[in-house]
Amino acid sequence: MKRLLYFALFILILVSTTMTPQTLNLLPVPEKITLGEGNFVLTHSFDISIKGNPDKRIYPYATRVLRRLSGRTGLFFPQDFLTEKSIEDTADCIISVEQPGKVLLNEDESYSLQVFSNKILLKSKTDLGAMRGMETLLQLLQNDDSAYFLPVVSIDDKPRFPWRGLMIDACRHFMPVEVIKRNLDAMAAVKLNVFHWHLSEDQGFRVECKTFPKLHQLGSDGMFYTHAQIKEILAYAEDRGIRVIPEFDIPGHSTSWFVGYPELASAPGPYTIERRWGVFDPTFNPTIEETYKFFDAFFKEMCELFPDEYMHIGGDENNGKQWNQNEKIQAFMKENGIKSNHDLQTLFNKRISAILTKYGKKMIGWDEILQPELPKNIVIQSWRGTEALAKAAQQGYMGILSNGYYIDLIQPTDYHYLNDPVPADSKLSDDEKKFVLGGEATMWAEFVVPENVDSRIWPRTAAIAERFWSPQNVRDVDDMYRRLDRVNFQLEELGITNTKNQEMMLRRLTNNGDCTALNILVDVIEPVKIYTRHNYGVKYYSYSPYTRVVDAAVPDAPEARKFRKLVDEFLNGKKELKNKITAQLTLWRNNHEKLAKTINLSPIIKEIEPLSLNLKLLSEAGLETLSLLDKKQKPKEDWIKATDKLLLEAKKSYGQTELMIVSAVEKLVNEVKK
Amino acid sequence: MKRLLYFALFILILVSTTMTPQTLNLLPVPEKITLGEGNFVLTHSFDISIKGNPDKRIYPYATRVLRRLSGRTGLFFPQDFLTEKSIEDTADCIISVEQPGKVLLNEDESYSLQVFSNKILLKSKTDLGAMRGMETLLQLLQNDDSAYFLPVVSIDDKPRFPWRGLMIDACRHFMPVEVIKRNLDAMAAVKLNVFHWHLSEDQGFRVECKTFPKLHQLGSDGMFYTHAQIKEILAYAEDRGIRVIPEFDIPGHSTSWFVGYPELASAPGPYTIERRWGVFDPTFNPTIEETYKFFDAFFKEMCELFPDEYMHIGGDENNGKQWNQNEKIQAFMKENGIKSNHDLQTLFNKRISAILTKYGKKMIGWDEILQPELPKNIVIQSWRGTEALAKAAQQGYMGILSNGYYIDLIQPTDYHYLNDPVPADSKLSDDEKKFVLGGEATMWAEFVVPENVDSRIWPRTAAIAERFWSPQNVRDVDDMYRRLDRVNFQLEELGITNTKNQEMMLRRLTNNGDCTALNILVDVIEPVKIYTRHNYGVKYYSYSPYTRVVDAAVPDAPEARKFRKLVDEFLNGKKELKNKITAQLTLWRNNHEKLAKTINLSPIIKEIEPLSLNLKLLSEAGLETLSLLDKKQKPKEDWIKATDKLLLEAKKSYGQTELMIVSAVEKLVNEVKK
Structure with a gap:
């Protein structure tokens, strides 16, 4: 009963x-x-x-x-x-x-x-x-x-789009077999069906190549997938109904290839594996036949190894510098009436496309490969956006969207979630829309290592997966977040480490001390966004430590998000939320003293001490604001000045992390200033 | 300054x-x-x-x-x-x-x-x-x-013993490549140098066999190591200076072999992979030449695959039933004057030994293989104990100790730590002592799966590693525990999951609810010891769930251990510890109400509710005892009766777990009864 x-x-x-x-x-x-x-x-x-x-x-x-x-x-x-x-x-x-x-x-x-x-x-x-x-x-x-x-x-x-992908960059930082496997399991759990495997970069060539063994022997620091491991992963993916698209990024992004084969580059060597982040000069020489002989043999091996119909050739961010500086290449262009580097890359792509066709594959590449002379069976992966994609569709080219799904940029889940490969206001005809096959989340790996990569992929990629699978009108952000919490928890059962490894990283950061105070802070901070992490005087290399607070902090910090929502609802009239807000601010205010003790035991976290202090001061200001609102008092001029100064200071990042509740406190303050 | x-x-x-x-x-x-x-x-x-x-x-x-x-x-x-x-x-x-x-x-x-x-x-x-x-x-x-x-x-x-090993049973539950790799890293961190890999059992044959492919195809449920994976692990171990000893357990423990090759068994088939735990009848037929032809080809392949000088043939727990019931075998024994199953197994071992010698290997096996006719280069792995080992040494046989290092039996760290392959009171001469090469911790896998196996191996095996490496007189248990906490924390950096996976398992057990109360209970309970987990009416199979509280609880529950020590010191005169004991008992007393709420949200943990109640009642009794001691009052008869009854009840296990602070409370009670 x-x-x-x-x-x-x-x-x-x-x-x-x-x-x-x-x-x-x-x-x-x-x-x-x-x-x-x-x-x-x-x-x-x-x-x-x-x-x-x-x-x-x-x-x-x-x-x-x-x-x-x-x-x-x-x-x-x-x-x-x-x-x-x-x-x-x-x-x-x-x-x-x-x-x-x-x-x-x-x-x-x-x-x-x-x-x-x-x-x-x-x-x-x-x-x-x-x-x-x-x-x-x-x-x-x-x-x-x-x-x-x-x-x-x-x-x-049934799915809305047939191509629902996740790209993992296994080059900038190598991702061992078990990282790939657990992410394949998680992909299947949210109905993703394409694993795009980024396998070559300036910073590493990650596949055993039997035809040209110096590729992996000299281009990987010993961190590459053997054929056996690749077959293991291919079988693992197939067993979960997931396609695997390998990417070999050419003609740029190719420093690591030239360590073993400098004669294929557009400038003389020798080359060493790139350790920095950025866009670099080394580029294949598209004007010599050796290049195409090499790729013919190379793709013969790789087309046999990877079973999918598609082979990704990258094609992005060739800066053209080596081409400009090579007299022979310039002469070749003159001779053949090639007017720009763009046209030269078109020639390269056509030759590569012919090789892939010969080995039974279709080509996929980034926006840059879209050129009118290429066959209509290629797929464009757009980092530029839905408009570029629509344009391709109108020309009869298939495409997938990645712009808006760059999960390395630490943007909030709802931003990715509401980004649509075919937005409701798309001007494409129904027939044209069919050329948009779906999209892919892209996990570029400058700032992720096996230990924290899951925390950048999940749970946000689950929301992206819903965008690719569910009807267009499924767009309720609150309901998405509610379900996302649940899915995030369930993904642990498949080995996803975002929750448990954050706990572990905090333990390490506190030297196995009490993590409570650090945890409270980390729940409201995020790494700085987009590419700004490079802008704070810390020079990162591939071998730098990725174990600091910024690496343990996660995108879309859940407690900060909940607090911002709380404040919005409160300001929209839900006065009963005041107690909840007060409790939260009080917790944060009192946290600094506790955290200061931890910081004294652990030099590695000292860099975020100002954030903790700012959280305390912000919380005090917030509490004072609530009290003023309660008493229907206007704040004094001095208080306003001091608070504005504080808000400005609190927006600063420290240790490349930033407080994510400043905007909410600012809203409260603005309310009392009215 | x-x-x-x-x-x-x-x-x-x-x-x-x-x-x-x-x-x-x-x-x-x-x-x-x-x-x-x-x-x-x-x-x-x-x-x-x-x-x-x-x-x-x-x-x-x-x-x-x-x-x-x-x-x-x-x-x-x-x-x-x-x-x-x-x-x-x-x-x-x-x-x-x-x-x-x-x-x-x-x-x-x-x-x-x-x-x-x-x-x-x-x-x-x-x-x-x-x-x-x-x-x-x-x-x-x-x-x-x-x-x-x-x-x-x-x-x-430098090390005291040259053979310092960890055995992992990858058969009863399969242990994927990454489980082995992270444990090899952890072994290296505490200077262990032998990984003993238990690769065949009644419940599974875990190696790809090219000569007899039905072994892995029919004997593994698809869970086996490919040659490529084995080579990967061998290289990984070698890169860390760790030997790998494969074990193929014969002639008993071999049901999984007979699924594909029933003609080699001592009773007609068909056979299916064993799903139960225990000792089973299927045994190789040592009286037919086909058996030795098979093993010749089998070991040829495996001796090439595994580079170490030693090949482990198990040899344990052959119950002899199939031999007794097979008329032809009985006739063979009569014909050849073989008087016992033990002698028949000796014949088998001699034949196998000859095969191994042919392929350049020395034999290692459990106690049972020690028979006078075998060559002196074999190694005896003793599950029987130091005396058996000493006996072997006196006969000139090398041996390693595993008795006392069975880490599947959930015994406390100090028990293993103080167990010595050559105890201080050993009667062996110095020359004989040299025959004792060291020892191995053995991780049998009835009750461990990849998710919790690390929690049974670590940190206890680190203490065993010290026994094998450090001078005999390093035996300070308190100091060992102090250092063990530190090492346990550091092992996380190598991927060891005992700490983080326990947190994860508790999250799952509470259905992602608040784990605080469950955690407090789990910190003072342990799975039941030795082989008693089979005795509580729960029938376990290889495919049963190993995700319950008993599987999340760990051996040598640290909080319980600390409390027992606290009480001992208090009773030995450190009266100032009273406040600490009081605080701890108060926490436990108040925990039950909180945990009861969690239990209401999660049927899977209901089975441990009586333990939580008993912890509360014990804590109340403990607090009352302290109060009586304080007031130097004798307890009333009724109280003594009720408390004795409670102590009896609190010693019971629930969900195959038991409270580990009962003895401490009992000591307090006995003190007040004096």
Whole structure:
């Protein structure tokens, strides 16, 4: 009876406040949800069967789903490993698949999921759809005080875009196999289906190359993926219905190639692996046949190794300096009537495109490769924006959007979330819109290392994944944040380290001391945005320490975001929030004294002491403001001056991190100044 | 000036209380330390050079050391990657190595480390010694409020035993490559030098076998190491100066082999992979030639794959049932005058030994293989104990001790720490003692999975490592615990997950709720000991969930240990500790109400609710006892009865976990009863 009552209460809560029935805790939100009444209760006898004609990768996938359910609930299920023989009609959960899916662009990923009070039915055309549906099933799991259950629900779902990607730069900092694997698992959990693997850069060539072994031997500091490891990752991705697009960035961004093969560069060597960050001069020489002989043999090997139809050739940020300074190249251009470096790169791209075509691949590259003479089967990845993308579409070129999804720039989740590859006001025709295949979040790796890379990717990329999968009109930011917290927690079960490694980094920063005070500060600070981290007199190299407070701090600091919202709501009339704001400000005000003690034990965190002091002073100013508002008093001139000065000071960054609650305190202060 | 003062104070503290100069924070304690005056201060210009004739693996090792120092301190060192060219005399730290080390038994691992106020000199015969010395150097790092430094010190060090191992069972639960790698790093940090890799069991055959592919294809549920992965791990271990001993456990413990090759078993098949825990019947048939043909080809492949001189053949726990029941085997025994299963196994071992000899290997196995007809170059790994080991030594057989180092049995650190392969009262002669090569901690994997395996290995194995490395008379348990806390923290930098994954598991157990109350309970409970986890009506399989409170709880619960010590000291006369005890008991008493709320939100933790209640009641009883002691009152009869009953109840386990402070409260109660 207690349970029944609780249920009734639960349903009430569900409908009234904490959960919107249209989204539950699902992220990405499915295309169509119909919530029924009652629940499917998970018991010790829960089991799964798989029918139809799936690819056999579905059995380990479903086994992992079973383990995840068991792990969360502590229920001892009777089933060990799902196999071709797991086809009993009596199973609690029956998965039916029509045909094996192909892990290729445009494969069917739709599914329908019906949860009844005594049965779960998951149907899909391909096993890729079934995988997407199983992740939805896992997100449906809820509990009360005595049981685990899924709500009775009927879901019909399919993706809005066929190309939903995450790019990881494994070059500027190398990312070992396990980093890639856990991120593939997390991608599958939020229905992403393209892993774009950035494999060569000025700072490192990261693939074993059997044809030209000096590439990895001299260009990687010993940090590269062997063929065996690449095959391992390819299989791992395929088992999760994820395509893998390798990128070899040419003709620029290529210093590391020339350490072993300087004769292919546009200026004489010798070259050493680049240790700095930026755009550098070394560029392939597009005017000598040796270059194309090299790439013919190189891409022959790589096109065999990587199975996807697409090969990414980068093509971005060639600064042209080496070309300008090379007399032979200049002579070649004159001879052949090539008027600009842009045209010279076009010639290069055409030759590379022909090589890729020969080996059965289509080309993908950044905006710069869009040139009228290239075949229509190429894909443009746009770092420039939706307009560039629309223009390409109008010319009949397929494209994906990355502008607005640069997750290395430490921008807030909602910024990325509301960024749309085909915005509602797009002027493209319906036919043209089809050329926009989707988008990719890009994890450039100047400032991330294996220890903290997950904290830049997750949870923000889950919100981006929803943009790529869910209907265009799913844009409720508050509801997204609510679900994002949940997904962020669930990703831990797949090995994602953003939460636990932040805790670890704080322990290290305090020399294993009490982290409470530092934690309170870190919850409201963020690394400085865009590319400004280079602007504070600290010169970073690839081998610099990435273990400071700025590296432990995360984008879109959750406590700061919540506080800003609190203040907005308070100023919009929710006066009852005053106590909450007061409590928060009091906590922050009192934090400085505690943190000062920690700082005395740990020189590495000294650089953020001014932020802690500013947080204290801001909190004091905020408390004073509330008190003035309460008493309906106007502040004195002196107070206003001092507070304005404080606000200015508090906007400064220290240790390349900044306080993210200044704007909220400023709003309070402005209110009292009115 | 402030700094100088602080230094003076620091030295005082160092000498007087927190640090014993003989051990500093070093673990294992070196053979000889002489502490000087002053410090070597680490600055932004710190660099390392390497001289002499080392193996080239030392360059990446030293580079990692540089990164670890940089990561801890946030200092931006100018050096990128150490190479053969890093030989400047001006470097702050100069490493000199006479010759490349061989990663084999009995290689020289000695080193001397001299820290001056302006220079660090590390000298060793082999690069293995230099690696051990670099780990000592890292452990010397300290800091005050403004700088990082190493104390001026002179260290001469070498290991007591040449065989210092950790066994990981990768069969009962599969342990992916990254689990092995991070544990190899941790082993190197505490100077362990043998990784014993348990690779076949009833529950799984974990190695790709090219000669007999059905072994891994049918015997592993897809969870096995490829040759490429094995080579990757072998290289990783070799780069850290760690030997790798593979174990293929035969003739028993072999169900998984027979799934693909039932004809080699002593009873007809078919066989399926074992999912239960225990000792099982399936055993190789030692009476047919097919068995030896099979092993000849099998070991040919494996002896080529694994480079160490030793091959471990297990040999334990053959229950003999299949032999007894097989008429042909019985007939064979009669024919050949073989009187017992033990003798039959001797015949088997002799044949296997001959095969291994043919492929250039020496044999190692558990106690059971010790039979007089086997060659004297074999090594006995004793799960039976020091006496068995001593007996073997007296017969001229080399041995290593594992009895007392079974870290799966959840025993406290000091139990393992004080267990000595050659105890002080050993009756062996000095010559005989040399036959005892060292020991191995053994991580059997019934109850560990990749998520929590580190928490069973670490930090306890660090204490075992000290037993194997440091002089026999290093036995100060309190000092060991002090240093162990430090090492445990430092192991995180190498990826060890025991601390962070416990936090993660608690988050999952509370369904991402507030973990504070659960954490307080978990800090004083432990899984039940030895093999009793099987005794509570919960039937475990390999695929059961290992995500419950019992799996998050750790051996030698630190808060419980500290409390027991506190009570002992209090009862021994340190009356001033009363307040501390009172504060602790009050915290525990008040914890239950908070935890009860969490339990209401998370069915998976309901099973430990009685422990929380008992902790509350025990704490109340403890507080009452203190009050009685204070007032010098005798307790009433009723109170004594009720308290005795409570103590009895509180000793019970729930959810296969138990409260570890009962004995301490009992001591308090006994005191007041006096």
